[in-house]
Amino acid sequence: MSTRHIRRSAALVATAFALPVALGVAAPAFADSHQADPYGPACASVPKEGSGSLASMAKDPVATAASNNPALSTLVTAVKKAGLVDTLNNAKDITVFAPTNEAFAKIPKADLDKILADKAELTKILTYHVVGEKITPQQLSMGSFKTLEGGSLTTAGAGESFTVNGKAKIVCGDIETANATVNIIDTVLTPM
Structure with a gap:
């Protein structure tokens, strides 16, 4: 050699x-260039450390992360009743528009109880809150996205102020979990 x-x-x-x-x-x-801090007035209520904190949520898949956030306990109950925990936790690169407990409280109790008891209807409503891609804040300004339910939802706004379907406000947006981006909203969305 x-x-x-x-x-x-x-x-x-x-x-x-x-x-x-x-x-x-x-x-x-x-x-990923959209790794910005979460925004919105409800972000201040997210725990600063420990279970349910932004750092903790980033390590867990979305359904597990939501279960550690006290503001999303009604959503978590609904996801469990619909049997969607594994589906959401195993999905890749999704966006979840997660209604708060207060959002569910806007629905009359008798109507909410009826929805929670009807697995097919509950699944339809919950999967309408999930988009099969990660959505950045820039895409929210004038967006139209296909949901896992099969319908579509629209977003509009700018800066840190966005609405979904013209009525639900994103109160804490761009929260990263291990497999999803979460936008916490103040109103339950209805499939169109």
């Missing part, structure tokens, strides 16, 4: 090791 061949082989080996290291160092610059 010649000296020239050894130098060339050594240079190739060095390049083979240096390239992944260089890419690894460069990777954060190419990371």
Whole structure:
């Protein structure tokens, strides 16, 4: 083996090791560009640390993350009754428009009890709140998105003020979980 061949082989080996290291160092610059802080008035009520905090939610899949947030307990109960926990936790890169407990409280109790008792109707309503892609705040300004239920929902707004279907307000948006982006809303959406 010649000296020239050894130098060339050594240079190739060095390049083979240096390239992944260089890419690894460069990777954060190419990371998802919408990694902004969550926004909205209800974000102040999210725990600062521990279970239910933004850092904790980022580590868990969406249904598990929601179960640790006290403001979403009615939604979590509905998701469990519909049998959607595994479906949501195993989905990849989705966006969930998550109604607060107060959003569910706007529905008369008799009507809510009827919906919670009807698994097919409950599933239809809940899957209408899920879009099969991650949506950035920029896309919310004038968006139309197909839901897992099969219908579509529209979003509008700017800055930190967005509405869904012209009536539900995003009260804490762009929360990252392990598999989803969550936008907490103040009204339960109705499939069109």
